Amino acid sequence: MPELPEVETVRRGLAPTFVGGTIASAEARRPDLRFPFPARFVARLTGRRVADLRRRAKYLLADLDSGETLIMHLGMSGSFRVEGAPVGEFYHPRGQPGTHDHVEFAFASGVRVVYNDPRRFGFMDIAETAKLEAHPLFAGLGVEPLGPEFGPGALASVLEGVRAPLKAALLDQRRIAGLGNIYVCEAMHAARLSPLRAAGSLKPAETRRLAQEIRRVLEAAIEAGGSTLRDHRQTDGTLGYFQHAFAVYDREGAACGHCGALILRAVQSGRSTFYCAACQK
């Protein structure tokens, strides 16, 4: 579920609690999510002050004052919610843990942050902050599409010579990191490029268009609080609303807003691709 815009939305929602906050206690209610929690997970978090909350691709990174970083990935169905934000002297009462509330952080401020993940494709890890870039999760990650280094040149270089379909290349986190099924479909439609095209066949003008539309679509989605299909919530529980702005995703059979032809659904690498065959060339 969460692609870059959803993760960024979550980061912004958590930042006021995390940044500068101290984790008074932490609880993992099961031994694993997708992977086992790292050794001494709770002990390494307890009492730590959070210096910064960053995002890299679809990962959230909480830098701790211990020199370590808490790495969090939401998988397909992970979400965070913030509870008990202090209002004057009154803190919201602590409720019973809900179904799939797997992790909880209690901050010294009295605010609690709960991680919920029905499918448990998400995971958490802790690693040395200074060595994060060498961590196996990050070593092979591609360019950050909202970063300063991303543009037509960077896009051209990661697509050059690639015979795989454009759709597959854009989903490959080793080339561009952070795009998922929704925003790849939306960006290709906005750039009028067929998902079936060989990735390496784009002409310079097409690469420029695609780079521009990737950035534009992601920024618009962040502005809208992400897309809520089922699970995604902002940390205060409100829904994202970028799904109302989808041009093609999950709109099979509807009319293309650009040319009026019917939007098609195809399957590529086992995943749905939504596109307009009439105007995406």
Next chain:
DNA sequence: CCGCGATCCTGGGGGC
């Protein structure tokens, strides 16, 4: 290098 299918999970929706 490449595409594909299976895999890790739970839950929602549609068809019957």
Next chain:
DNA sequence: TGCCCCCAGGATCGCG
């Protein structure tokens, strides 16, 4: 109501 099958925003792995 209920059951069964298919599908889902991610990501990795092994296969041919």
